[in-house]
Amino acid sequence: xxxxxxxxxxxxxxxxxxxxxxxxxxxxxxxxxxxxxxxxxxxxxxxxxxxxxxxxxxxxxxxxxxxxxxxxxxxxxxxxxxxxxxxxxxxxxxxxxxxxxxxxxxxxxxxxxxxxxxxxxxxxxxxxxxxxxxxxxxxxxxxxxxxxxxxxxxxxxxxxxxxxxxxxxxxxx
Amino acid sequence: xxxxxxxxxxxxxxxxxxxxxxxxxxxxxxxxxxxxxxxxxxxxxxxxxxxxxxxxxxxxxxxxxxxxxxxxxxxxxxxxxxxxxxxxxxxxxxxxxxxxxxxxxxxxxxxxxxxxxxxxxxxxxxxxxxxxxxxxxxxxxxxxxxxxxxxxxxxxxxxxxxxxxxxxxxxxxxxxxxxxxxxxxxxxxxxxxxxxxxxxxxxxxxxxxxxxxxxxxxxxxxxxxxx
Ligand SMILES: Nc1ncnc2c1ncn2[C@@H]1O[C@H](COP(=O)(O)OP(=O)(O)OP(=O)(O)O)[C@@H](O)[C@H]1O
Ligand SMILES: [Mg+2]
Numbered sequence: 001x002x003x004x005x006x007x008x009x010x011x012x013x014x015x016x017x018x019x020x021x022x023x024x025x026x027x028x029x030x031x032x033x034x035x036x037x038x039x040x041x042x043x044x045x046x047x048x049x050x051x052x053x054x055x056x057x058x059x060x061x062x063x064x065x066x067x068x069x070x071x072x073x074x075x076x077x078x079x080x081x082x083x084x085x086x087x088x089x090x091x092x093x094x095x096x097x098x099x100x101x102x103x104x105x106x107x108x109x110x111x112x113x114x115x116x117x118x119x120x121x122x123x124x125x126x127x128x129x130x131x132x133x134x135x136x137x138x139x140x141x142x143x144x145x146x147x148x149x150x151x152x153x154x155x156x157x158x159x160x161x162x163x164x165x166x167x168x169x170x171x172x173x
Numbered sequence: 174x175x176x177x178x179x180x181x182x183x184x185x186x187x188x189x190x191x192x193x194x195x196x197x198x199x200x201x202x203x204x205x206x207x208x209x210x211x212x213x214x215x216x217x218x219x220x221x222x223x224x225x226x227x228x229x230x231x232x233x234x235x236x237x238x239x240x241x242x243x244x245x246x247x248x249x250x251x252x253x254x255x256x257x258x259x260x261x262x263x264x265x266x267x268x269x270x271x272x273x274x275x276x277x278x279x280x281x282x283x284x285x286x287x288x289x290x291x292x293x294x295x296x297x298x299x300x301x302x303x304x305x306x307x308x309x310x311x312x313x314x315x316x317x318x319x320x321x322x323x324x325x326x327x328x329x330x331x332x333x334x335x336x337x338x339x340x341x342x343x344x345x346x347x348x349x350x351x352x353x354x355x356x357x358x359x360x361x362x363x364x365x366x367x368x369x370x371x372x373x374x375x376x377x378x379x380x381x382x383x384x385x386x387x388x389x390x391x392x393x394x395x396x397x398x399x400x
């Protein structure tokens with residue numbers, strides 16, 4: 001997640017203080033992970049150095065008194081970021097796959113590995129489903145994104161469970 | 174869990190000809206809980222559901238509902254019990270095509286001896302609760318898949334059963350419609366205190382349950398308690 005770009009995008013609405021920016025980020029995107037103040041100010045410092053924001057000075061010292069405004073360069077930077085696709089994550093280095101293979105190699109029950117993982121995944125999916133039911137549209141979309149990813153993992157688990165004998169034969173060959 | 178289970182399957186075996194469908198399957202359902210039966214295609218989920226509901230009789234093993242051995246009941250006793258205590262939602266085809274949606278929902282109450290007026294009044298309230306009052310006077314064939322499933326849920330719950338058996342209730346629906354059906358279904362089941370046995374291969378549908386049991390090769394492998 002590019003926090004710099006997100007902050008820049010929020011600044012397109014108008015100049016803001018750092019703490020105001022943090023609050024606005026947390027409300028929209030923070031969910032489980034609110035930004036630390038230090039992170040906000042270090043990001044803003046970087047944006048400032050790169051000429052993507054400028055400071056509207058106010059009397060008084062300290063970073064929390066400064067108001068930040070997006071520059072033209074900042075606006076086109078946000079535009080470029082939105083236009084670029086995110087790199088699809090292939091997850092080729094899967095811990096789960098490693099665990100299954102090692103379970104087979106070491107004579108543990110690989111089905112247990114899969115069952116334990118399934119139940120942990122489902123537990124999280126239940127929490128997200130509950131949260132979705134009590135939430136607004138933003139909560140629903142954010143939870144759904146997580147739910148679809150967890151579901152993909154579970155589909156892989158089922159597929160692997162179905163192919164376990166085949167995999168065991170190969171691994172032990 | 175501290176309480177006695179409401180419904181129990183113990184060591185069920187059932188073969189269709191030479192095909193073993195259940196091979197020592199055991200599972201417990203507690204009052205008011207939502208249990209998801211998951212597992213690969215052909216693993217025996219539907220067969221287990223039908224045994225739990227007294228629709229199929231296992232070759233061996235016992236199904237106990239509220240202290241009564243279902244396998245020892247006469248056919249007519251078993252159907253009476255099914256009518257008064259159980260509700261059913263299947264993937265499709267469970268509504269009577271010649272009746273309107275409203276009459277479909279009223280039907281189980283009529284069969285239970287309710288007056289036509291009372292049955293229709295109650296059916297109307299259930300259609301409203303499932304947000305499908307607008308199809309009340311249509312035949313099931315004139316309703317959409319999602320509307321049909323909501324009518325089916327209303328019909329399953331109208332008698333306030335103790336257990337609802339649902340086999341892939343959202344199987345034929347897209348994800349948005351399926352989720353809405355699950356939301357309404359689960360909320361209504363929780364309100365009425367009905368337990369739900371939910372067969373599904375979709376994890377996002379299973380996420381509406383309290384627990385899952387995984388069926389593999391005719392046997393129940395895992396059942397997690399997370400409450
Ligand atoms: N009426 C029947 N006659 C013969 N064989 C049957 C019958 N019903 C089920 N079977 C067999 O019993 C086994 C278990 O079937 P069941 O329908 O319970 O599986 P399932 O887990 O519900 O699968 P799915 O996810 O595909 O619905 C399968 O091998 C199936 O072919
Ligand atoms: Mg089935």
